[in-house]
Amino acid sequence: MMRTFVTLVLVLAGCGGKMTTPPTGEKPDPATGVAAFATVRAVLQHPRCQNCHPAGDAPLQGTEGRVHAMNVQRGPTGHGMAGAECTTCHGPANPPSNYGLHVPPGSIKGWHMPKPEEKLVFVGLTPRALCEQVKDPARNGGMDMAALRVHLEDPLVKWGWDPGFGREPVSTPYATFIAAWETWAAAGAPCPN
Known part of the structure; x- marks a missing residue:
């Protein structure tokens, strides 16, 4: 698995960091799909994504994945508990991140986690388990591959690539992630062994 990931990194580096899907009508082979999933997995298991997709009901913070301060909890809909909804601090009109590192980031769509019954956990899963969970509508909020895309x-989701002042963004460029996702999906979303 690690050898596949290293090979993929070297291939991406040699191609200017971009993965491309085959011409229309050509389906990538399963090995190409599994290699593309290595990039997808690296993004999904980056702290920016894992922080809202933890195993428990408290979101995580920072690149070290510490439990969110102030006993913040997922709540019954994934939007926090009554009186402490995610948007209480992470609202659409937050000050810009250049105000300082400790300014809570906001989102125009509204900060939230997945619902409790469809947690879509990214933390601590093997690549195969993550792959199977992501594409399983019973565990991903009822989404097929097109809806996931x-x-x-x-x-x-895109905030992870532009998290603001002093925060580490997802290290894989967004375009590279999307190209890998599309290659993986076009190959039939195969899972690694």
Whole structure:
């Protein structure tokens, strides 16, 4: 698995950091899909994504994945508990991030986590378990691959690549992630062994 990931990194570096999907009508082979999923997995398991997709009901913070301060909890809809909804601090009109590192980031769409019954956990899963969970509508909010692709355009998802002052963004460029996702999906979304 690690060898596949290293090979993918070297291939991406040699191609200017971009993965491309085959011409229309050509389906990538499963090995190409699994290699593309290595990039997808690296993004999903980056702290920016894992912080809202933890195993428990408290979101995580920072690149070290510490439990969110002030006993913040997922709540019954994923938007926090009554009186402490995510948007109480992470609102659409937050001051710009250049005000300082401790200014809570906002999102025009509204900060939230997945619902409790569809947590879509990214923390601590093997690549195969993550792959199977992501594409399973029973565990991902009822989404097929097309709906998941649309979800990747969500402003809250895209925030991970532009998290503001002093915050580490997702290290894989967004375009590279999307190209890898599309290659993986076009190959039939195969999971690694």
